[in-house]
Amino acid sequence: MPHHVTDPDAAVAWLLAHVGGPLRIAAPLALGKPHRLLNALYARIENDPSHPLQLYTALSLDPPDAAGDGLQARFLRPFVERHFGTDFPRLAYARAIARDALPAHVQVEEFYMQSGALLGSAQAQRAYTSLNYTHVADALAQRAPHAIVQKVARHEGSTRLSLSCNNDLTQDTIDAVIARGLPRPLLIAEVDPELPWMGGSATVEAGFFDLVLTPPGPYPKLFGLPRQPVSDADYAIGLYASTLVRDGGTLQIGIGALADALSHALVLRHTDNACYRRVLHALDPALEQHPLVHAIGGLEPFDIGLYGCSEMLNEGFRKLVQSGVIRRKVHDDLTLMQRLANGSAYTADHARLAEEGEYLHGAFYLGSPEFYDWLRQLPADQGRAIGMRRISEINQFRSGDETLQRLQRRQARFFNSCMMATALGAAVSDALDDGRVVSGVGGQYNFVAMAHALDDARGVLMFRALRDDAGKAQSNVRWNYGHTTIPRHLRDIFINEYGIADLRGMTDEDCVIAMAGITDAAFQAPLLQQARAAKKLAGDFVAPAHWQRNRAQVLSAALAPFRRDGSLPDYPLGSDFTPLEQDLLRALGWLKTNTGSAGGKLRTVLAALRQGPGDNDAMYLQRMRLERAAGFSEWLDARLLRLALARTART
Known part of the structure; x- marks a missing residue:
């Protein structure tokens, strides 16, 4: 039986009593970190060089920093307090890393x-380990x-722990x-009733x-x-x-706004197919005739449903389950699955699949408070269907x-998702060309490789065609880049807001043409010129x-029209922001861009000085604590905010 304690300091004392000298500790990524235990351990050894510590982990999540008096900080402070709580146990070691301390x-x-959060930390960058998720163990x-x-x-x-x-x-x-013949590590659990x-x-x-703590x-x-x-x-x-x-298929998705948009599109396809087809026609009238749609996809509602198999379960999967898109069950009995595949299954097989099968598999989960509530409140039969x-x-x-x-x-x-793609089919997903890491490889390579290993699978990398660089638009379709996550010999399908590029098995010239076809119009000519100079494109191509x-x-x-009528809402999976905060976010986003x-800052300031008050400005200024500006800086911030609200107002 395990040793039981209720005090994190007692757990640390127990650990130090069992391990003399240096400590080598492993902790899960993201939500599974025992915050209280790790903070107690760090507090104990921070000023004690006699206990050197090496911590192996990933994705040390930290709420946004709301320090300062700028508009972003004014927006964040009330939100962070409400969303994360005033007693959220920030990881002390993560705060130290961010300061190189x-x-x-x-x-x-x-x-x-955490994406982009540690680009400026020398300690984090030096101690990063580039690994496929399946190589971490x-x-x-x-x-x-x-x-x-x-x-x-x-x-x-229950006598068991989850x-x-x-x-x-x-x-x-x-x-x-x-397997390496090493002693089994000590295992310490921290029980969290919220989990x-x-x-x-x-x-x-x-x-x-x-x-057990x-x-x-x-x-x-x-x-x-x-x-x-x-x-x-994103939409x-x-x-x-x-x-x-394809209906009856298998789905893996990542995290973020692109995954949210994909999840909403799949729900719309299933629950309001007529609207879905109208949106597709407006987006691209030729899309229904796209050869890849006919060859591997479809536009109809899901009669069979999908099976979800993804390293991370997130908000999108909640919506897909709730709407009936995710419902195709699988079983771990090989002979049963073989009979289902070849059409020889018995009535008892179908009954057993319905009773014991699972329609969603994941290795970790992370999402919003609403997502956690959904998991807590799942009926028993639905809970059993998620493994x-x-x-x-999962990943191999x-x-x-x-x-x-x-x-x-x-x-x-x-x-x-990836950040950039090259015209020859390589993907940039985790780091910059100077070597600094934005996030990590995670499971992306695993799924790209699996897409090539499975007979009827495809791997799709999604990215935005443009990015903002100091107020100037830049193309995310590059001729070349000094770092790649996915090599071009594993190229498959790329998608951005301008369309689909099918690169699997294509020649370099075909890849260039396909990628140029989804490049923003302002950047097509220089990309094609680089391709011609590199002998990858015919000189007479038009x-x-x-x-x-x-x-x-x-x-x-x-x-x-579909943004206005609610078919494509700003927050398709629900929002953690109030309606007023959603308006402020649009306004702050506009200000950041402009x-x-x-030059853009000067033009925006001059426009703000000419901007008159809006009908509802008072409630926004009150939320930002700018209703009584103290000094010139706050006065100017209030003016800028009024301008941004006017420019982003919804009619």
């Missing part, structure tokens, strides 16, 4: 970072951790440690852990990802992507189970006239 005897090694075993610490859920009346949000690496790591209970293979006997209440909120607004470009990408999904699995089962073919997994993962579509429609204003005009350059 870790003591010399502490190192935190991560294989995935063995890399951890190589480091011979003394202990694995993890947040768990406890179910009233790994809940993170069934991804713990068991795989233990197996990898043992949703997930059953099945996510549960272990309490004796699986050596120590149950801190006293009150318990802070779980880290909730604020859901972001979906732009016109176009999601709509194009939704046409490549939290090891990462080795598990040894000995490949035949089964191929039967389960039929017609798989793997959708992930761009088709319809490519000139690849412009943001053309896209916005096409989607405008003050990114010196």
Whole structure:
């Protein structure tokens, strides 16, 4: 039986008593970190060089910093307090890394970072480890951790504990440690009553852990990802992507606004197909005749439904389950799946699949407070249909189970995001050309490789055609870039707001033409010129006239009626912001875009000085605490905000 304590300091004392000298500790990514235990451990060793600490983890989530007096800080302060709670236990080591303030005897090694948050941290950049998700367990075993610490859920009346949000690496790591002939690490659980209970293979006997920490209440909120607004470009990408999904197939999606847009498009396709087709026609009148849509996708509602198999379960999957898109069940009985595949299944097989089958598999989950509430409140039959699995089962073919997994993962579509793509089919997803890491490889390479390994699968990388660089638009279709995440020999399908580029098996010239066809019109000519100079494009190639429609204003005009009538809402999966805050977010986004350059800032300030008061400005200024401006800076901020509200007002 495990040792039980209620005080995090007592758990740290127990750990130090069992491990003398340096400490090598592993902790799950994202939600599964035991915040109270890790903070107690860091507080104990921060000023004690006699206990050097190496922490192996990823995605150390930290709420936004609301310090300062600028408009962003004024917006964030009330939101952060409401959304995360005043008692949210920020990870002390993560705050130190952001300031490059870790003591010399502490190192935190991560294989995935909160996107863009640590570009300026030398300590984080130097200690980053570039790994495919499926290689992490063995890399951890190589480091011979003394202990694995993890947040768990406890179910009233059960003697078992649930790994809940993170069934991804713990068991795989233990197996990898043992395979190397190393001693099994100590296992320490921190029970969090806020964590949703997930059953099945996510549960272990309490004796699986050596120590169970149950801190006293009150318990802070779980880290909730604020859901972001979906732009016109995001919706176009999601709509194009939704046409490549085959009924009865398998779905993997990532996280963020592009995944939200894809999820909404799939729901719209299923629940209001007539509206869905009107939106598609407005977006691209020729889309219904696209050869790839006919070959691998479809536009009809989902008669059979999809099976979800994704390393991360998120907000989109909640909506897809609730709307009936995700409902195709699979079973871990190979012979049953074979009979289903060849049409020889018995009536009892179908009954067993309905009773025991699962329609959604994931390795970890992360989302909004609403997402966590949904997991907590799932009826028993729906809860049983969601299986939290090891990462080795989700992101690759598990040894000995490949035949089964191929039967389960039929017609798989793997959708992930990248930052940039090259004209020859390489993808840039995790780092900049100077080597600094934005996020990490995670499972992207795993799913790209699996798309090529499965007979009827396709891998889709989604990206926005344009990015803002100091107030100037730049193309995300590059001729070349100094860093790639996915090499061009694994090229498959790319989608941005201007269309679909099918690169699988294509010549370099065909790839160039396909990628130029989804490049913003302002950047097509220089891209084609680079291709000609590199001998990858015929000198007499002439761009088709319809490519000139690849412009943001053309896209916005096409989607405008559906933005107005609510078919394409700003927050398709729900919002964590009040309606007033949603208006402010649009306004602040407009200001950011229009003050990114010196000239733009000057023009915006001059326009703000001429802007008269709006009818509802008072409530917005009150929310931002600018109703009584103190000094010139606050007075100017109030003027700028009024201008931005006027320019982004919805009619």
